[in-house]
Amino acid sequence: MLLKLVTLFFLLLVHYAMGEETCLGFVPMKMRAETISLVDYGGVGDGQTLNTKAFKEAIYRIEHLNRPGGTLLYVPAGVWLTGPFNLTSHMTLFLAKGAVIKATQDAASWPLIDPLPSYGRGREKPGGRFSSLIHGDGLNDVIITGENGTIDGQGDVWWNMWRQGTLPFTRPHLLEFMHTSEIIISNVVLQNSPFWNMHPVYCSNVVINNVTILAPRDSPNTDGIDPDSSSNICIEDNYISTGDDLVAVKSGWDEYGIAYGRPSSGITIRRLTGSSPFAGVAVGSETSGGVENVSIEHITLDNTGIGIHIKTNEGRGGYIRNITVTNVNMHVVRMGIKIAGDVGDHPDEKFDPKAVPVVDGLTLKGIWGDNVQMPGLIHGLKSSSFTRICLYDIKFEIVGGREVPWKCADVSGSASDVEPLACTELASPYGPNFCANAV
Structure with a gap:
């Protein structure tokens, strides 16, 4: 032994x-x-x-x-x-x-x-x-x-x-x-x-x-x-093929997660390989206690719904911040990147619709995909725009060589060296070197 x-x-x-x-x-x-x-x-x-x-x-x-x-x-x-x-x-x-x-x-x-x-x-x-x-x-x-x-x-x-x-x-x-x-x-x-x-x-x-x-x-x-709602987590060198998200970082659900108030933080996810009809790596949608300081790197995905999915909703409260995603390879995916504020249900009718989440400081770099149907969607909330979103060195080969645009709303940040060309909402107010400095 x-x-x-x-x-x-x-x-x-x-x-x-x-x-x-x-x-x-x-x-x-x-x-x-x-x-x-x-x-x-x-x-x-x-x-x-x-x-x-x-x-x-x-x-x-x-x-x-x-x-x-x-x-x-x-x-x-x-x-x-x-x-x-x-x-x-x-x-x-x-x-x-x-x-x-x-x-x-x-x-x-x-x-x-x-x-x-x-x-x-x-x-x-x-x-x-x-x-x-x-x-x-x-x-x-x-x-x-x-x-x-x-x-x-x-x-x-x-x-x-x-x-x-x-x-x-x-x-x-x-x-x-x-x-x-x-x-x-x-x-x-x-x-x-x-x-x-x-x-x-x-x-x-x-x-x-x-x-x-x-x-x-x-x-x-x-x-x-x-x-x-956990801290100091290292997830590495795993193979996952399931019917839902391969890895999903969470921290509680609406008013109960807000009241409990325990975030997820200090999480490393690396050298993950797998396949899923849903997300390769997700943050959310239950993030009411907050999620911060997450590093996602060296991910290989095949035949997957969404490569990287960061998701929350009105009524969640909490925050998602300081998330870094680097070196991701995707083959046959429905959507490369999705960052959305309208995902997930509620435990009951007691949630506060004014408890809006804060999404800030997300860096996605060195992401490549082929046989991709849609490059990405980034939709913040009108009451809580997603801020400091950085896309850098991202290239998706769209199925059939079609011209498929990114879809963005209520978001600010910067995009550099992104194909297909990223949405105009990411024309950086922070200056041309924002993304380079972020990574």
Whole structure:
């Protein structure tokens, strides 16, 4: 086991030696003092035996013995059917090669938990929400890693309830951490999540790298990674192909997010590859607590709805500021860039339509695309114009060589070296060198 963890650490060092920026050392990969196996607690990996009790008993043992240095829970090769379970602090969940943690499709056995305070209700339905398959609340020092084992949400039963309008409460995530710090998720495969795949909310110091996330293209709302009201997040070297946004940065929903007041900040998203009918990387639309200081770089997208989507709405409040997007390659996209103030719904009728968001200081540089249907749309709000929007070195090859213009309104900033030619609203009031200085 020690050798396996050393190997993972060595792979990170390879990136560092090649001169690539990495999250190395941002959250240390802990070598646990003790290893236990799920088999020791009655686990049976035959794909039919329910292992919820085995997972809970093993994690109870980790929590209550509280070994100095923590404990690693080893999941051997096999298919381990289970209902939802909670992790604990100072533990590593390690999936061996060929290990599959598979969610039960018995929806009645999934517990309900309270709605998030920054949302005020379940995201899809009023009231509570179903717990994620793997959940953690108020923890510190948690690692999920392995030899590319799989966590399978078997989400089709949930997707069908959504399509048929029979959901009683909001669907579960595959992984969710709340109020947790020092998290590493690496070298695992997530697939077929009932709802969003990975949701760190009210968290800090999180590394998500070398993860593969898969769901059918028509699976509803299967976002890949959604950091939410969280800080110091590093998302790198991941492959995601799902039915919704690959990565979406959030911070709460309308009046509830405004009242909770916890922003998302200090977020790095880099070396992401993937495909989606919706966005490659999104900010929003739930941004009521504010989103700032986000770096998005070295992104490769294929067959995607919108390459980069920054989205908010009247009633959201909050802010989106200091967002930098660089080195993005797109192939076959409906729209290259969309920055819009009329996206997303509301939790109830209590939202304040006068709570308008502030969108300021967005820099998008070094973005290229071919087989693009529309280059971009930037629509601010009449009551809150989007300001200091910088487009620089952006080239989209439009399908069929057509002349398709950008669409802009209620926005100011600058555009330089942009093809097709950017909208006149970005004729900079800040001077001809504004974009160059911004990047």
